[in-house]
Amino acid sequence: xxxxxxxxxxLGCHPVTESVHRIxxxxxxxxxxxxxxYVVEGADGVSxxxxxxxxxxxxxxxxxxxxxxxxxxxxxTDVHVTHIHRDHYTMGPELRRQVGSRIHLGRGEHPxxxxxxxxxxxxxxxxxxxxxxxxxxxxxxxxxVHALTEPWLAADWELPDEWTEQGLVTVAGRPMQAxxxxxxxxxxxxxxxxxxxxxxxGDHVLPRISPSIGFELGGWDNPLGDYLASLEAMxxxxxxxxxxxxxxxxxxxxxxxxxxxxxxDVRLHxxxxxxxxxxxxxxxxxxxxxxxxxxxxxxxxxxxxxQMIAVCETVAHLDVLVARGELVVDEVTADGAERYVTA
Numbered sequence: 510x511x512x513x514x515x516x517x518x519x520l521g522c523h524p525v526t527e528s529v530h531r532i533x534x535x536x537x538x539x540x541x542x543x544x545x546x547y548v549v550e551g552a553d554g555v556s557x558x559x560x561x562x563x564x565x566x567x568x569x570x571x572x573x574x575x576x577x578x579x580x581x582x583x584x585x586t587d588v589h590v591t592h593i594h595r596d597h598y599t600m601g602p603e604l605r606r607q608v609g610s611r612i613h614l615g616r617g618e619h620p621x622x623x624x625x626x627x628x629x630x631x632x633x634x635x636x637x638x639x640x641x642x643x644x645x646x647x648x649x650x651x652x653x654v655h656a657l658t659e660p661w662l663a664a665d666w667e668l669p670d671e672w673t674e675q676g677l678v679t680v681a682g683r684p685m686q687a688x689x690x691x692x693x694x695x696x697x698x699x700x701x702x703x704x705x706x707x708x709x710x711g712d713h714v715l716p717r718i719s720p721s722i723g724f725e726l727g728g729w730d731n732p733l734g735d736y737l738a739s740l741e742a743m744x745x746x747x748x749x750x751x752x753x754x755x756x757x758x759x760x761x762x763x764x765x766x767x768x769x770x771x772x773x774d775v776r777l778h779x780x781x782x783x784x785x786x787x788x789x790x791x792x793x794x795x796x797x798x799x800x801x802x803x804x805x806x807x808x809x810x811x812x813x814x815x816q817m818i819a820v821c822e823t824v825a826h827l828d829v830l831v832a833r834g835e836l837v838v839d840e841v842t843a844d845g846a847e848r849y850v851t852a
Contacts, residue, residue, distance in 0.1 A: 517757040518543040522574035532574035534561035553682030556587040560600035583608040591711030592697040593618040599665035612669040617696025620727025643792030644846030692736020693720040716756040723821030733825035780826040796823040
């Protein structure tokens, strides 16, 4: 497995394993820095796993990367997208316009894409409802106003050509298993290639961070509960090398899954202890008392967008603790904020 230990964001087309290359596409003004677009060659030609973010310059970076392995942009027949977020999806419609590539997206993303197209906003209405549940009405209103000022390109969110079902799929003629791994989004998919011993893990399993949980599209259910169940399910399948959407390639999927499960156990404990120490707190109160990011930053130091993500993720953890019977909602205030106490 090549590329381990190098700067994974370095531009170019990097060999990964047999028939697979990796092209990092930049993500401007985003802490993740880049997304790995995987180029898969097989008996049926060339396909991509994830498309990248359709921002100025990225189509040219993709074209140049492909040219370095003697592949033309017009040879990309299909794009298999792991989930609906803009850094994964929005280059897909652009490739379809430019060269006729077909877009494949998980069936479970249909409600989220429908909501995006109806709202004409990348800030889901369900998250605004969750913020109000958490007693974070000011953050909800600021997020709503900010969403109205962001440019919206309907062309970035055109429907896919095919909704991918869980099960056997072919990617450039290679047989793979598409596995639905809900949590980060409802219809997130990972793609397992047993012949190569790799899994394209999208944002479900990342090497250095836990993906955001609670920024829901298409209705709020129990996103963290879904995520933990999806992680557990991966431990019941053969282990493989990890090909993530962000970060360096390589490493055991099973090892990283166990680390992520341990991380959320710690986070659930910290969330429960926040409630135990101050019975009757809201989700916003709990979020404000927790450290954030790997650097353990104070909630107050986060920008508006990341405060929104933090509060939604806190509510996702509170919902799991309520479902497990460890916490209860003791009161709902007049403005809809829920207050939690230990069971």
